Amino acid sequence: MTTIIRTPAEWPSVLLARAAALKDHPAMGFDDPSAALDAAVAAGAFEGLRRAVRDLGPAGTIATVATAGLRGRGGAGYPTAAKWRAAAAHGAPRYVVAHGYGADPGSLTDRALIEADPFGVVEGLAIAAIAVGATDAIVAVRAGDVEAVRRLEGVVAAAEEAGFLGEDVLGSGHDVNVLVRPVQGAYMLGEETVLLKALEGRRGQPEQRPPYPAERGLFGMPTVVQNVQTLAAVPWIVVNGAPAWAGIGSARATGTILVQVRGPERAGVAEVPLGTPLREVIALGGQPPRRHSLKAVVIGGPSGGLVPPELLDTPYDFDALRAVGAHIGSGSVIAADDRACIVDLARLLTAFCSTEACGKTIPCRIGTRRLVEIAARITDGRPRPTDLQLLADLSADMTDSALCDHERLATLPLTSGMRYFRSELDDHLLRSSCPAGVCRPIAVGAAL
Ligand SMILES: Cc1cc2nc3c(=O)[nH]c(=O)nc-3n(C[C@H](O)[C@H](O)[C@H](O)COP(=O)(O)O)c2cc1C
Numbered sequence: 001m002t003t004i005i006r007t008p009a010e011w012p013s014v015l016l017a018r019a020a021a022l023k024d025h026p027a028m029g030f031d032d033p034s035a036a037l038d039a040a041v042a043a044g045a046f047e048g049l050r051r052a053v054r055d056l057g058p059a060g061t062i063a064t065v066a067t068a069g070l071r072g073r074g075g076a077g078y079p080t081a082a083k084w085r086a087a088a089a090h091g092a093p094r095y096v097v098a099h100g101y102g103a104d105p106g107s108l109t110d111r112a113l114i115e116a117d118p119f120g121v122v123e124g125l126a127i128a129a130i131a132v133g134a135t136d137a138i139v140a141v142r143a144g145d146v147e148a149v150r151r152l153e154g155v156v157a158a159a160e161e162a163g164f165l166g167e168d169v170l171g172s173g174h175d176v177n178v179l180v181r182p183v184q185g186a187y188m189l190g191e192e193t194v195l196l197k198a199l200e201g202r203r204g205q206p207e208q209r210p211p212y213p214a215e216r217g218l219f220g221m222p223t224v225v226q227n228v229q230t231l232a233a234v235p236w237i238v239v240n241g242a243p244a245w246a247g248i249g250s251a252r253a254t255g256t257i258l259v260q261v262r263g264p265e266r267a268g269v270a271e272v273p274l275g276t277p278l279r280e281v282i283a284l285g286g287q288p289p290r291r292h293s294l295k296a297v298v299i300g301g302p303s304g305g306l307v308p309p310e311l312l313d314t315p316y317d318f319d320a321l322r323a324v325g326a327h328i329g330s331g332s333v334i335a336a337d338d339r340a341c342i343v344d345l346a347r348l349l350t351a352f353c354s355t356e357a358c359g360k361t362i363p364c365r366i367g368t369r370r371l372v373e374i375a376a377r378i379t380d381g382r383p384r385p386t387d388l389q390l391l392a393d394l395s396a397d398m399t400d401s402a403l404c405d406h407e408r409l410a411t412l413p414l415t416s417g418m419r420y421f422r423s424e425l426d427d428h429l430l431r432s433s434c435p436a437g438v439c440r441p442i443a444v445g446a447a448l
């Protein structure tokens, strides 16, 4: 099971609250999914679905999600209600897909949520399906997350039995058939158009958007693809009201989000209110060891930004992180101390992005490789005089020409590294020196 990091008692908990309340309940081993469902229902599960059906109806549900200001947790922060409205405006059949693949191997947020509270994910999926008029819904989950798959399958079967899914959900006249689909693939399987192709049984490479999946998605029909966290927030919003959700977090980034923290003392998943200063998020991973200090925070996963300690007051939210050259991405927040070489770190992250690029479009396929080559020249101590300019120009061209977000984001480690750690870069470029002592053969730093 994934490690959950405890947060300060005054921080609100939404996504992991029921799991915490039921953690010692004997049924939560999921050996008997019906017993687990009974326990969860007694703790409030499926009350949101009941209210959405009984009190709100599809239009009222979408309006509530809009008023709450819920934005997608899969990385881009797109307004959830806008996606639902777009799908509902296009012809049936429609689909809803709960995205629980968790593409970043270093972030277990989605797996942690599914293991902790699969009820919230399935309930949110059912509410979304009824709101947009979809009768078929899919939970896509990483096949290797065996426990998550087992729990989801158990909950879906038990919820059908109890009348929360299947024909005529809670006597509403709406049918919602939920299929759990274990999927396995590379990093790019996380991109929504690739995931949809995989669900169709086809080889996956990203498609140009628009049209967005909400208009033309699974089998060419309107499809809402929503991260599992986004869906799990919906029942809570319906039960507690949009103002309660909007009261958590910051004005343009409401509610809580799961973060994968990796610090010197501990690593695990924590639920934090959006807008929490980065300083408090990174502190959940503990303090650097004696005689060492924090040098950078890697935010957003392999295509993440490198943010210096001077920016630790930045709120952890979609727009504020984008403004400093990072992004929420996979929810990963990693502390790097002064033993890390920023240039080498950026090279490693870019190399991952290059390897994982699907190869469909030339600017990304070749561009990411050229970025890695330039970075490697610098870490190897054989830079060319034009390399910095080349990095900047190439990154700008790639950002402009990107077919999918991967290409745009793959430039972030190096562009943020150049922006905030210029003196360390100059040490490599002008003085053939790596202050951290990481890059050989030029290493002359403190770690030697
Ligand atoms: C390379 C790449 C990987 C992605 N991986 C994931 C992922 O693992 N999980 C996810 O929910 N979204 C992922 N996304 C974002 C999805 O394409 C999509 O925007 C998201 O699932 C929509 O749901 P949301 O609105 O709830 O965020 C990825 C995007 C890219 C470009």
Ligand code: SF4
Pocket (backbone or CB within 6 Å): 188, 205, 206, 356, 357, 358, 359, 360, 361, 362, 364, 365, 402, 403, 404, 405, 406, 407
């Ligand atoms: S931008 Fe990169 S990852 Fe995206 S489709 Fe093109 S080659 Fe594939």
